[in-house]
Amino acid sequence: MLMILLVIAAAAGAFWFFSLYKTPSVAEPEPSENFLPFGEEPGTPSSGSEPRAEEGGTTAGETSVGGEKIRILSRAPVSGFTVINSASSTLVRYIERATGHVYEIGANEITARRITNTTIPRVQEALFADRGETVILRYLDDDGSTVETYSAKIPEGGVTGNEAGEIKGVFLPRNIDTISVSPDGKKIFYIERFSGGSLGFVAGTQNEGKTQVFNSPLTEWISFWPEEKTVTLTTKPSQGITGRAYDLTIAAKKTTETMASPGLTTRTSPDGKMILFGTSDNGSLSLGTYDPKERTTLFFDNRTFPEKCTWASGVSKIYCAVPRALSEGLLPDSWYQGVTSFSDRIWLIDPEQGTSYLITDLERDTRGKIDAAHLSADKDSTYLIFTNKRDGSLWSVEL
Numbered sequence: 265m266l267m268i269l270l271v272i273a274a275a276a277g278a279f280w281f282f283s284l285y286k287t288p289s290v291a292e293p294e295p296s297e298n299f300l301p302f303g304e305e306p307g308t309p310s311s312g313s314e315p316r317a318e319e320g321g322t323t324a325g326e327t328s329v330g331g332e333k334i335r336i337l338s339r340a341p342v343s344g345f346t347v348i349n350s351a352s353s354t355l356v357r358y359i360e361r362a363t364g365h366v367y368e369i370g371a372n373e374i375t376a377r378r379i380t381n382t383t384i385p386r387v388q389e390a391l392f393a394d395r396g397e398t399v400i401l402r403y404l405d406d407d408g409s410t411v412e413t414y415s416a417k418i419p420e421g422g423v424t425g426n427e428a429g430e431i432k433g434v435f436l437p438r439n440i441d442t443i444s445v446s447p448d449g450k451k452i453f454y455i456e457r458f459s460g461g462s463l464g465f466v467a468g469t470q471n472e473g474k475t476q477v478f479n480s481p482l483t484e485w486i487s488f489w490p491e492e493k494t495v496t497l498t499t500k501p502s503q504g505i506t507g508r509a510y511d512l513t514i515a516a517k518k519t520t521e522t523m524a525s526p527g528l529t530t531r532t533s534p535d536g537k538m539i540l541f542g543t544s545d546n547g548s549l550s551l552g553t554y555d556p557k558e559r560t561t562l563f564f565d566n567r568t569f570p571e572k573c574t575w576a577s578g579v580s581k582i583y584c585a586v587p588r589a590l591s592e593g594l595l596p597d598s599w600y601q602g603v604t605s606f607s608d609r610i611w612l613i614d615p616e617q618g619t620s621y622l623i624t625d626l627e628r629d630t631r632g633k634i635d636a637a638h639l640s641a642d643k644d645s646t647y648l649i650f651t652n653k654r655d656g657s658l659w660s661v662e663l
Contacts, residue, residue: 333662334629337369337649338376341656343401344390347371347642347649354642356649357418359390361656364401366418366431371647371660380418382431393449393469399431400443400452400469413440415452415469434470444489445469447534453495453514457483464495466514477517490532496522496539503527503544503594511536511556522556529596531570533579538615540582542570544595551584553615562618566611569596573613574639574648582613583648585636588627605654607633610661623648624661634659 337356345358354371357379364384369376389402393415401414416433436443436454441462443454452471455464455478462485464478484500495512497519507528510519523530527544539554551570552563566586573584587606591598598604610623626634635653641663642649648661 333372334624334626335372335374335660336657337371337373337660338367338658342390342651342658343387343656344392344399344638345640345649345651345658346392346396347640347647348396349643354647355396356658356660357392357396358658359387359399359401361387364403366399371642371649372662380429380431382416384414391443391445393445393452395449398433398449398469400436400445402440402443405438411439413437413443413454415471417470436471441483442485442487444487444495446489447492453477453487453489455485455487464497464512477514478512478519480519486529488530488532490534491536494532494536496530496532498528498530501527501529501544502597504546509539509541523554527596529570531573531575533575533615534577535579538579540570540573540575540615542568542596547592547595549590549595562615564613564618564620566613566620569599571596572608572637572639574641576641576645577643579615581641581645582615583623583639583641584611584613585609585626585639585650586611588625602653605633605635608636610636610648623663 338358341361343359343361345356348355348357355368356371357366357368359366362385364382364387365378366380367376367378384401384403387401387403391400392398393400397418399416399418401416403412404410405412413436414433415436416431418431419429437456439457440454441457443452445452450469451466452469453464453466455462461479461481462483463476465474466477467474482499486498486500488496490496493514495514496509497512498509499507501507504526506524506526508524509522509528509530511522512519522539523541525543529542531540537555537557539556541552541554543550549567550563551566551568552561554561566584567590568584568586573582575582585608587608591604593604595604607627609625612621612623626636633654636650637653639648639650645663648663651658
């Protein structure tokens with residue numbers, strides 16, 4: 265009986281893991297060119313999520329008002345990416361979902377460079393560590409229910425002639441339910457399921473120095489590592505079901521509940537002092553910030569999920585992909601499962617004042633529907649990088 269229960273639990277975990285990255289079966293209009301300028305100047309403040317009157321999109325090649333630009337970096341679906349800043353450029357390193365190959369491209373370029381040739385088919389999730397020099401690949405085994413996690417070093421040098429490098433690494437334990445990377449990129453936190461619940465571990469990126477720091481009778485967790493000393497743990501969300509968020513203090517191996525709300529999802533600020541959160545109850549979505557120390561809450565007029573947002577390098581800016589219209593049904597459940605998709609606008613939100621500024625209407629400015637996810641801004645907020653959940657393509661917005 266115990267073995268049967270373990271198999272069922274593993275299958276359920278694999279289903280949730282796959283659902284997080286599942287894209288809906290919808291036709292995605294192709295943009296007309298690789299380079300697409302915007303058609304509207306950002307920076308006009310708004311007290312809510314309603315945009316200004318619609319304008320016609322510009323034609324590829326025209327000079328846009330304000331000089332803002334958007335480009336598609338990869339039409340092939342990607343499993344994950346990281347932004348690498350240098351003194352002279354912003355690079356985006358990403359994993360091609362079908363092959364597991366590592367590519368690199370400038371945020372303002374149109375041609376990518378392949379830098380590895382190790383093929384790992386159907387990678388569902390990829391996380392980068394060690395400033396982009398390590399990649400953690402997550403995929404389902406041939407049995408369709410076992411989640412494999414492989415952490416590998418990316419070789420230096422990239423492509424030489426027609427040859428690309430081979431990645432080499434180690435397998436982490438099977439069926440890891442959630443995994444996150446520390447802000448400095450040198451450590452990982454992950455949760456393993458057991459018959460009595462779940463255990464959380466901190467280790468080096470190759471699983472060296474593995475130390476248990478968390479245990480719980482619950483198994484449905486999402487982890488996020490915003491600042492060095494603390495990991496945020498949130499129960500997996502479902503509309504109308506009370507979710508809870510906790511701070512896990514790594515050194516003390518102690519968890520402290522920070523908030524609870526129906527359909528709760530969270531993204532903690534880089535300094536760990538503010539929580540961007542979303543709630544979902546009775547068919548209504550809310551987005552806001554919560555200060556656990558002061559116990560104050562500020563709600564925004566923009567309605568979206570924290571998973572469609574990112575904090576800028578400080579704590580004074582939040583970039584969010586906000587749907588033009590929200591569909592009926594269970595949210596965020598149906599969005600996770602790939603049943604529901606959106607067409608988004610990108611907004612810049614001031615988390616202190618609650619005001620928001622329209623950056624771009626993606627449907628109008630690309631003439632295609634983009635359901636933006638996994639948003640990430642470079643350290644100077646020069647570029648915003650994200651994927652289109654509809655088809656897995658990778659995009660760059662010059663801010």
